[in-house]
Amino acid sequence: MGFHVCSQTLYSAPTHHQFINSISRGFHRIKVSSPRAMQQQEEVHTVRVPHVLTVAGSDSGAGAGIQADLKACSARGVYCSTVITAVTAQNTVGVQGVDIVTEDFVREQLKSVLSDMRLDVVKTGMLPSPGIIKVLCQSLKEFQVRALVVDPVMVSTSGDVLAGPLILATLREELFPLADIVTPNVREASALLGGIPVETVADMRSAAKSIHDIGPRNVLVKGGDLPASSDAIDVLFDGKDFYEFRSARIKTVNTHGTGCTLASSIAAELAKGSSVLSAIKIAKRYVESVLGYSKDIRIGEGQQGPFDHSMKLKNNTPNLCARRPFDPSDLLLYAVTDSRMNKKWGRSMSDAVKAAIEGGATIIQLREKDSDTGDFLKAAKTCVEICRPHGIPLLINDRIDVALACDADGVHIGQSDMPAQTARAILGPEKIIGVSCKTPEQAEKAWIGGADYIGCGGVYPTNTKENNVTVGLEGLRRVCLESKLPVVAIGGIGSSNVKHVMELGVPNLRGVAVVSALFDRESVSGETRNLMTLIKDSTKVLK
Ligand SMILES: Nc1ncnc2c1ncn2[C@@H]1O[C@H](COP(=O)(O)OP(=O)(O)OP(=O)(O)O)[C@@H](O)[C@H]1O
Numbered sequence: 001m002g003f004h005v006c007s008q009t010l011y012s013a014p015t016h017h018q019f020i021n022s023i024s025r026g027f028h029r030i031k032v033s034s035p036r037a038m039q040q041q042e043e044v045h046t047v048r049v050p051h052v053l054t055v056a057g058s059d060s061g062a063g064a065g066i067q068a069d070l071k072a073c074s075a076r077g078v079y080c081s082t083v084i085t086a087v088t089a090q091n092t093v094g095v096q097g098v099d100i101v102t103e104d105f106v107r108e109q110l111k112s113v114l115s116d117m118r119l120d121v122v123k124t125g126m127l128p129s130p131g132i133i134k135v136l137c138q139s140l141k142e143f144q145v146r147a148l149v150v151d152p153v154m155v156s157t158s159g160d161v162l163a164g165p166l167i168l169a170t171l172r173e174e175l176f177p178l179a180d181i182v183t184p185n186v187r188e189a190s191a192l193l194g195g196i197p198v199e200t201v202a203d204m205r206s207a208a209k210s211i212h213d214i215g216p217r218n219v220l221v222k223g224g225d226l227p228a229s230s231d232a233i234d235v236l237f238d239g240k241d242f243y244e245f246r247s248a249r250i251k252t253v254n255t256h257g258t259g260c261t262l263a264s265s266i267a268a269e270l271a272k273g274s275s276v277l278s279a280i281k282i283a284k285r286y287v288e289s290v291l292g293y294s295k296d297i298r299i300g301e302g303q304q305g306p307f308d309h310s311m312k313l314k315n316n317t318p319n320l321c322a323r324r325p326f327d328p329s330d331l332l333l334y335a336v337t338d339s340r341m342n343k344k345w346g347r348s349m350s351d352a353v354k355a356a357i358e359g360g361a362t363i364i365q366l367r368e369k370d371s372d373t374g375d376f377l378k379a380a381k382t383c384v385e386i387c388r389p390h391g392i393p394l395l396i397n398d399r400i401d402v403a404l405a406c407d408a409d410g411v412h413i414g415q416s417d418m419p420a421q422t423a424r425a426i427l428g429p430e431k432i433i434g435v436s437c438k439t440p441e442q443a444e445k446a447w448i449g450g451a452d453y454i455g456c457g458g459v460y461p462t463n464t465k466e467n468n469v470t471v472g473l474e475g476l477r478r479v480c481l482e483s484k485l486p487v488v489a490i491g492g493i494g495s496s497n498v499k500h501v502m503e504l505g506v507p508n509l510r511g512v513a514v515v516s517a518l519f520d521r522e523s524v525s526g527e528t529r530n531l532m533t534l535i536k537d538s539t540k541v542l543k
């Protein structure tokens with residue numbers, strides 16, 4: 001058996017002695033050497049994930065086609081495999097060239113995927129020739145799938161032909177009867193029906209009905225390109241009833257790929273097990289959200305830009321005060337502002353933060369126990385704006401939702417909050433996560449869960465936390481000695497005892513976190529400055 005390198009997310013959490021040689025957080029080399037470990041190995045279970053296969057064309061600008069399908073499925077939590085039918089040279093200006101993949105090679109790709117992978121739903125996009133459609137239909141008959149979503153791509157929004165009228169007959173006669181849903185836009189609906197005008201919601205209804213007669217189980221006529229319509233309206237006919245899906249029309253030029261994204265998002269929801277109706281509802285809501293998020297981004301010089309499927313790009317816009325990665329030395333003087341203390345001294349949260357920064361705090365945590373979420377979020381946003389230009393990380397106590405909403409640098413969580421691993425899954429790999437731990441076992445668990453640092457305490461008794469067990473210097477030392485993460489000491493620390501803590505001189509102890517000794521005082525900046533001097537003196541003693 002030997003060595004296995006694995007991602008911890010696929011395996012049940014191994015015990016700490018199995019972690020030899022930690023390469024970096026998140027990846028561990030596990031040696032299968034003991035019966036216990038062998039048993040653990042057998043307990044490993046595989047998880048089957050929902051899977052969509054897209055059969056479509058590549059868009060070099062990556063706004064539509066295969067690239068949109070991959071991004072949408074990934075954003076919607078579904079695996080996506082790909083069979084490429086054509087390669088387009090395309091950007092935000094238009095389509096400069098199309099190279100059609102041979103029928104044989106489309107067949108080969110289909111066979112590779114379908115003979116190996118168990119997939120749930122097939123979604124089709126650009127099918128540039130009747131031969132390719134025939135090859136696809138043969139494969140679909142040979143390998144059963146749960147659902148088929150057909151987006152009858154013909155003309156790009158720039159007006160360029162992606163699949164000409166030659167395909168119409170084969171599409172209608174061979175592919176449509178196999179489809180669970182087809183999703184033409186208004187122009188495609190018109191082309192499928194011999195050019196009848198489709199310009200109003202009433203036209204969309206009758207087009208949906210006529211296309212349904214061709215054989216698919218459901219027809220969704222999309223109204224993104226409907227003229228003179230303030231809302232974005234799509235019409236579904238399921239053979240019996242009509243449904244209207246309506247959302248606000250987002251004012252943006254970034255709509256390149258909405259059709260592909262809608263169809264692959266419908267496929268993704270069907271793969272997860274949704275009904276057609278709820279799949280459309282969720283997919284449309286997703287398209288609306290990503291368009292809203294992306295409405296002001298600019299990629300390319302053309303008339304119709306792509307959007308951001310993962311709603312992350314704007315977070316990385318370069319600015320003068322970009323976030324920097326966490327450094328354990330940030331823990332040196334960790335200021336925790338407490339809402340009750342601020343109230344007692346008549347300070348706003350942002351004034352407390354400003355004063356702590358002025359005094360030299362190296363990291364700040366907001367602890368809010370009383371205000372409404374909306375008020376807390378507003379104050380936290382202001383604090384993020386104050387901290388970032390100084391390069392001081394800002395963490396939120398307990399409230400992962402608030403940390404995300406204000407784009408704080410991270411969170412600090414306790415033993416009764418959600419596990420670090422869950423917080424990490426929500427927050428992603430970049431955000432800082434600290435966990436309060438009283439024992440080496442808790443510290444180990446925090447490390448396995450993907451935390452960045454440990455807060456250990458209470459070192460001394462404190463009024464800030466009721467019923468908090470004091471671990472003392474001895475408890476702190478034990479945690480520091482065994483922790484694989486940097487540790488910040490917390491609980492009753494101030495100018496009278498900070499030296500005793502820092503001069504413990506144990507590995508991993510990187511600083512002190514302070515509440516009352518900074519904020520339950522007249523001058524926050526003065527107290528912070530004094531404490532920093534004492535910390536620096538005691539670290540000098542150690543050197
Ligand atoms: N500006 C917008 N705001 C909100 N929703 C929109 C907007 N434009 C399109 N949609 C929605 O996006 C989905 C795709 O619609 P559309 O009619 O644009 O498809 P398409 O023309 O095939 O797309 P593509 O531009 O990729 O070719 C539909 O659900 C539509 O209602």
Ligand SMILES: Cc1ncc(CO)c(N)n1
Nearest residue numbers: 057058059064065126156
């Ligand atoms: C490859 C490809 N497929 C679909 C569309 C429709 O948006 C496009 N523009 N390009």
Ligand SMILES: [Mg+2]
Nearest residue numbers: 157185224225
């Ligand atoms: Mg469109």
